[in-house]
Amino acid sequence: MAIELKMPALSPTMEEGTLAKWLVKEGDTVSSGDILAEIETDKATMEFEAVDEGTISKILIAEGTDNVKVGAVIALIAGEGEDASAAEAAPAPAPTPAPKPEAKAPTENVQIVPETPKRAEVSDPAIPEGTEMVPTTVREALRDAMAEEMRRDDRVFVMGEEVAEYQGAYKVTQGLLEEFGPRRVIDTPITEYGFAGIGAGAAMGGLRPVIEFMTFNFAMQAIDHIINSAAKTNYMSGGQMRCPVVFRGPNGAASRVGAQHSQNFGPWYANVPGLIVIAPYDSADAKGLLKAAIRTEDPVVFLENELVYGRTFDVPKLEDHVLPIGKARIMREGSDVTIVSYSIGVGVALEAAEKLAAEGIDAEVVDLRTLRPLDTATVLESLKKTNRMVVVEEGWPVCSIASEICAVAMEQGFDDLDAPVLRVTNEDVPLPYAANLEKLALVDSARVIAAVKKVTYKG
């Protein structure tokens, strides 16, 4: 049995190369490890080594030959005990092509449309009549969500800087240490990269970690684990390994903390398939969605807002207030224009809507709540009703959630548009420290009102 020696590929991109030199001749006996030839590519010269023992029975490609295709047979070796002279060259076979499945490969189909699985019609669970509504700060609502889930499931634990003994840098984890003890409420050193990785690893091993970042600005140190370790694991493992971790903490501008501590990372994370990104506004949503985030099998980035922590909103007093992920909420019904927003921007949008109402413009306010997956159906439905849309985002304009909503409106709601969709965002600058400049850089209701007047042609 003659063994074919084929032109090797030395790199993922190599298609052909030069057979620079033969270091053996026909009739030579070779053994494993012997260098047979030198092969040159534009990048390197490499040696071609024998793996099996035998006799070089035939050299088919002469040295100095350029453009030898990868996979071409360049020589034959007769194995142990074989007659070297009996070996004959067969037509050079190409590398065995991979058998293709019957269906058309996606790469051959330019018109490919993502076949996102049809989602079941979901809506917020009905709140029974007579349910007591409890005024609660967003901060308390988040804490209550964690506490309830920790009572329900021993796999849930909270880890982060100052979450335990200090009661949370922003007091979101207040009281958790007292109730659950140091096994489940864990202070970390100031090492975001490390503890984000520990959280992701613990989730891979079967626990339900809630990893608090003091703010999401510091999560940039850890973003590799959020994206490369958490978000991609399920896909890369073919569904074998999950990573049900929640990364949570305040996001966006606080108050006069300067450029490095004031940034909205919503669009960054919402760009990544494999992640769930939630950014609630009020207390009921903060609670219901954080509980859902802790329960889901997928990794979640849960973006809070420091300026909203202290605001009080009603929370229904229910045994188990869990809300659907991926579902937007109509915060205010209206017929003249749709204002889409999320997180702190919802407050700005609602304030603008009230002022607009006084001027006779009836705005509908949509809170996206989840940034990935985006509830485009609710947005488009509202657009169908109002035919005009403004997107409000406390964040930069370029490649933003607002940009994404614009694209969705144009691709899927073009016929419903009576005016271009406008974006009202922060100014495209690092956030300045000076009080007046900071104010100038951030979204406010006046800018939303101006945009609404423009799209309703009332400006």
Next chain:
Amino acid sequence: MALIHQRERFSVLVKTPAAKPVRKPPAKASSKAPVLPEEGSNHPRPRNPERYEASQEELLHFYKEMLLIRRFEERAGQLYGLGLIGGFCHLYIGQEAVAVGLQSALEPGKDSVITGYRDHGHMLAYGIDPKIIMAELTGRGAGISRGKGGSMHMFSTEHKFYGGHGIVGAQVPLGAGLAFGHKYSEDGGVCMAYFGDGAANQGQVYESFNMAALWKLPIIFVIENNGYAMGTKVARSSAETEFYRRGDSFRIPGMQVNGMDVLEVRGAAEAALEYVRGGNGPLLMELKTYRYRGHSMSDPAKYRSREEVQNVKEKSDPIEAAKAELIKMGVSEDAMKAIDKEIRTIVSEAADFAETSPEPDPSELYTDVLVEQY
């Protein structure tokens, strides 16, 4: 007329630069493994490891596992050369004794393992079917990650093998997280987190050392020191080249082990596991080893001499050493030949399977992005 085999046989090695004096192979560690902290310190320290006394049957088993890894990797190199394996492909040839020796000491189903992208050997050491590993390398639907992970991203949660990670050093905090889970769940398990001498310079490794020591996590940090961080020799990339000392600042004891002797590795693993299972917190093991091939398939490895590689192959090869020991124990040459044949058959079958099984169905493009539907 002779039958012509479709298979080609070759591998790619380094272009020989001008002859240089042969350097001492870095893989030659002392058989008396140094252990930190030194005796006399009041910090707990693992006992001095002893070379494992294997029965003939056990050594045969280790030999077979190492040989399977060697032959599997050689074949992977061939398939890469044929264009059947794409992208990045990091071979474990030369380092076989490390995964085989260490993993043989673990308790299956209880202890967990995580490593970087040079992960084929660790999976084979678990006895995972070579067919589905090779099929993953060729990107086929029958691959262990359904063809969606590739060489660097393979997992077997059934065996508590958590990958297969492509970012240098990322597996270290992930491993600390697995160890956190063992401690949290009180399941008695230990995590073994492998990384290389290159990854040992990543910042997140030291963040993990700190927390693992602080919280006494049951983890063994395994540094596979193969002498080169990609193409950069250890001495050119590392201020402290005695990697077993890298835990000093965190009071993590370290031991240096000859990673070219499967029985020394196994013996050291036992001492390490005993220490970590005893609730003493993490331990660092430096395994002095050597990779015969380039960092990845596209690395011509011009940063070292051919003599250096040859010298290790001739003097320190873990498989040849085990073979010699088996023969000394009375295993016949014929029996060894039969094993060789058996392994070649297994690898050939794996390669055939990986070449002929179909690519993933196009519909797989959209599956496994998320677990749940929203």
